Amino acid sequence: MNDYQVLVVGGGPGGYVAAIRAAQLGFKSALVEKDTVGGLCLNWGCIPSKALLRNAEVLNLIKNSNEFGIKIDTFTPDFSEAVKRSRKVVKKLIAGVGFLLKKNNVELISDAAVLANKNEIQLQNSGKTITADNIVIATGSNFREFPNMPIDEKRVITSRQALELKEIPNKIAIVGGGATGIEFGYIFNAYGSEVTIIELTDRILNKEDADVSKELTKIYEKKGIKILTGTQIEKLEVNDKSVKANIITDGKESTLEFDTLMVAVGAEANTKNIGLEDVGVELDNGWIKIDNYMNTSVNNIYAIGDVTGKLLQAHVASHQGVVAVEKIAGLNPEPINNYYDMPRAIYCEPQVASIGLTEEEAKSQGYKIKTGTFPLAASGKALGLGDTEGFSKLIFDSEIGELLGAHMVGSNVSELLGEIGILKHLEGSSKEIGDLVHPHPTMSEILKESALGSLGSAIHI
Template sequence: MYDAIVIGGGPAGYVAAVRLASYGFKVALVERRYLGGECTNWGCIPSKALIEIAHGLSIAKQLRRAGINIGIGEVNRSKILEWIKRVVLRSREGIKYLVSDVDLYEGEASLKSRNEVIVRRREGREVIEGKNIIIATGTEPSEIPGVRFDGKYVLSNRDFFELKEIPSSVLIVGGGIIGVELGSALARLGTEVYIVEILDRIISMYDPDVSSIIMKYLKRFGVKVYLRSTVKRVEVSDGVVRARIVSRDGESMDVNVEKVLIAVGRKYNTKGIGLENVGVKTHERGYIIVDERQKTNVGNIYAAGDVTGPPLLAHKAYREAIIAADVIAGAEEVPPKEPIPEVIYTTPEVGVAGITELKAKEAKINVQIVKYPYAAVPRDYTVLERTPEGFIKLIVEGSTKRIIGGVIVGNMASELIHVLALAIQKRLTLKDLSEVIYAHPTYSEMIGEVAHLGLGKPIHIKGQHT
């Protein structure tokens, strides 16, 4: 009998398995397809590789302004995806090495009882036993009414990264994180991009000032964005996809593209894994309900990662995996689950931690909003691809001056946001951030600058001291 059986080899699953093995436990890991799950194979890793290529092309073009002329030939759309697939394979092989001390089963898993898991493999059906079980089955891409994935013309993010070459034109349904990341990168590589978003603005989960800057850059890259609109019909004829876009006002238009990419959300992988056999409870939205220690309502069964609900992020999955493994190993104290930093790898990048300005106002929390522009950051003047419209924004608790939220839009936001996450987690104040000495010239200086500004003592921006 295993000490633990982990179902799913994505970010939550493989981390939980590795953590348990490090404690000396006998662990089985069941994965039906590829180690690394969504993030490694069709999400975080391939999309960031694509974004890096787009950024590199942009830098090469910007070098001309600095006196270095680099000849740029035609974009080889097939080689780009070949390179991305090699990146994915390297990442997947790294994970395979990490789980070398774990018994890996390749197949479909389902719960037979509280201590038994059925594994359906090519070789046949097998039942394995475990004292504890961790469910980390993740999510699947969601379709939209009337438009189904076909893997050739109408694509999920998974289908997209299985293509032979980058399409010359694409309509992206959904102006959320996946939509704006891929749309931005593809447009910079020369793809004609359309984005259709049902709501009033893109990435609407964040503050309007974030949406407006990303919208500005998307338009600068040539992306055509249709807000308050939906895709009602998709037809394929002679290898061309015709999609009908209908606005909230009832106006419609047809666009012809090579591919349609659906990026409207995810559905939880809780069907067909035997939850009903043991009585594991799920939320009405489909995800598995867990407590602060990742326990389900069934004593020895845990869940971690996307299958436990939003936010659907790999680093959230990592933390939940560590908690589940540590609890199984007998830990009384577990690390905190918040704040969870969120990043959008557009140009410019976006980083968010803690509460947003919009959410603070909706909750009627007394806050001070402090905002400092990238235009006042010397380091941003030295780079080839500036983001002068960007900003750093602190959401500060009014009475204590404690940092409870932070937003960064601009270069290096994906790295800088962790300083604000640390400030939130450790309950730091404006004064605490202002007392750090920041190297010059760096983007990190902004953190000190915005803290001084919030205290009424601005340094590199005009303003009267208070």
């Protein structure tokens, strides 16, 4: 008889959720974590960065307080205090996860784990061996290193070091125009940095709808953020005072100098030196191969979260964890057949929120589409908030009216993903969204107006 029925390796948002769900289903469950529970997301990712984003948002509100009839003549932004606040938030949530594990009788084992065979784990610090009927790998991902951009954690940093800065750099380059680069670009800009975002492809947020990229580019440039697309970093020259970036844009070489350069591109799975190959777990370019129920190539070993390389989002990892454990329990959960229907959010201001296919993806898959777009400048709620930048864009199958994708830029639009996610899951149509009564005045009305717009019957535009 094995020591545990379900053993989870890795205590991030996928791992701890899987361990708790296993305990709820009556399994003897344990969680092995070598560092602090919560994983990269809680400790050095989504949670502390969102706390800093809130500080930046408040700072920008103060800067624009005159628009609301409030005169604030002097104020002093202190980034070190913002960082302290973010660490307090992290500490509180870590304690919360620990409480949940204890409440659900999940045994927390603080150690590093290596697979010895498909039912056995060797603990590296204690030297002990533990066994389990089922093992869930949730070891996450980490920052990818690039030979042309070596991280020294002083002048050349990742988001990990950015979350611990005591002072804001006067000039900073952010390499990568994805979610991380866009969010930190907003933070540094709010605190007064001269920000340059360097993106290799032809647009920032290149996995989002092209209209989203275009809108956010316009908004960021209005804020004074410089965006260089189609730009490659050749090499860096680092000294005690600055970092020089030798770049190529449209075939032309140039050199830019910054106080700090932040690498915000690339991730790699934490699959090395944990015994995966020794027990026959198949990898695909370093990521663990899984099926729609999170099964690996070894029948009792599952993998969830970033380590699978599917969609590197905390909520995706948590959902994968639940599906995996419920499959183990024989509950026949709904398989995850695609990941483009998972909600995605970027928490700059204005926010970016999306789900489903982009217009380009829908067309490439052969759909005949209709789109409806509604600008926030026509929203009563947005006008009242003083946040009129952005839009809502819904994409429908023109033949049957089914919602294919939703893409939004605007204040707090991430909060609309719950509604649009339900509609997407239930195969909602343009008519059904248009018929649904939304409270007034709310941001949710932009969804109704977008749906009506696709039908040619929008009222407020």
